[in-house]
Amino acid sequence: MLLPITNHQSPMHLIDIGANLTHDSFDHDRDAVLQRARDAGVVQMVVTGASREHSPQALALAQAHPGELFATAGVHPHHATEYTAECDAEMRELHAHPEVVAVGECGLDYFRDFSPRPAQRKAFERQLQIAAETGKPLFLHQRDAHVDFMAIMREFDGRLGRAVVHCFTGTRNELFDYLDCDWHIGITGWLCDERRGGHLRELVKSIPANRLMIETDAPYLLPRTVRPQPSHRRNEPMYLAHIVEELARDRGEDTAVAAANATATTRAFFGLPGAPVTASGDGT
Incomplete structure (x- = not known):
């Protein structure tokens, strides 16, 4: 069991579990984005792979930054129609x-319905099969599809390992359904959105430290409480420090405690090594 961290003097070493660093908005300054993240205490990141196009790019980024960047590989429900037999073979490779x-980002999204719901369910099931066969954790997406999402996951009871519901924005009932399944929860800057995320400020108090991880979902979901707001509105991994500060306040914890617990939980979940030592010697 994860024990609470009590050393308030430790510097923050953060891990972003969901950064879409293959997004074309980063093409002109990706190295600078990575450096700003390091300067803000982000020592490792998991690069989200969410399509046939971007999953191989996520792997390439991880291979170019060993020990610092890691990748997921999967097909988001928005892209479910591309999940052919050939796509399945590519994911397995x-x-x-x-x-x-991790396997994903995969799941169901009935809010946008960019892919037909039967195609979404089929692509989700095929990726759960990969997770069952490889034993890798799941990086899950669910929006406005909770009943079908839970039903499909139950079909794989006893066959799956660890799972995180990424970018959780749902209801109290949804949260407790996930926690009852021993799944992990990823919290983003949605927490900082007074228009849509206010309910999360109370809900995050109920997430055990050994089930709670943090993420930016960059370049999406720039925290609305960041000051000054960047003119380009692009989110970056460096803002993970802002998210953990808000999360700690809502949970009634010291920021260093929330950060250290999230990092320990993340390393255990993904099986990550300690962060590489940087040129300045500030790795952990």
Whole structure:
């Protein structure tokens, strides 16, 4: 069991479990984005793979930054129609690489319905099969599809390992359904959105420390409480420090405690090594 961290003097070493660093908005300054993240205490990141196009790119980024960047490989429900037999073979090939630490982003999204719901369910099931066969953790997406999402996950009871519901924005009932299944919860800057995320400020108090992880979902979901707001509105991993500060306040914890617990939980969940020592010697 994860024990609470009590050393309030420790510097923050953060891990972003969901950064879409293959997004084209980062093409012109990706190295600078990574450096700003390091300067803000983000020592490792999991690069989200969410399509046939971007999952191989996520792996390539992870291979270019060993020990610092890792990848997921999967097909988001928005792209479910691309999940063919050939796509399944490509995903399985990606998962042969140790830098790919989770299956997904996969799941269901009935809010946008960018892919037909039957196609979403089929793609989700095929990726759960990969997770069952490889034993890798799941990086899950669910929006406005909770009943079907839970029903499909139950079909794989006893066959899956660890799972995180990424970018949790749901209801109290949904949260407790996930926690009852011993799944992990990823919290983003949605927490900082007074228009849509106010309910999360109370709900995060109920998430055990050994089930709670943090993420930016960059370049999406720039925290609305960041000051000054960047003119480009692009989220970056460096803002993870802002998210953990708000999370700690809502949980009634010292920021260093919340940060250290989230980092320990993340390393255990994904099986990550300690962060590489940087040129300045500030790795952990």
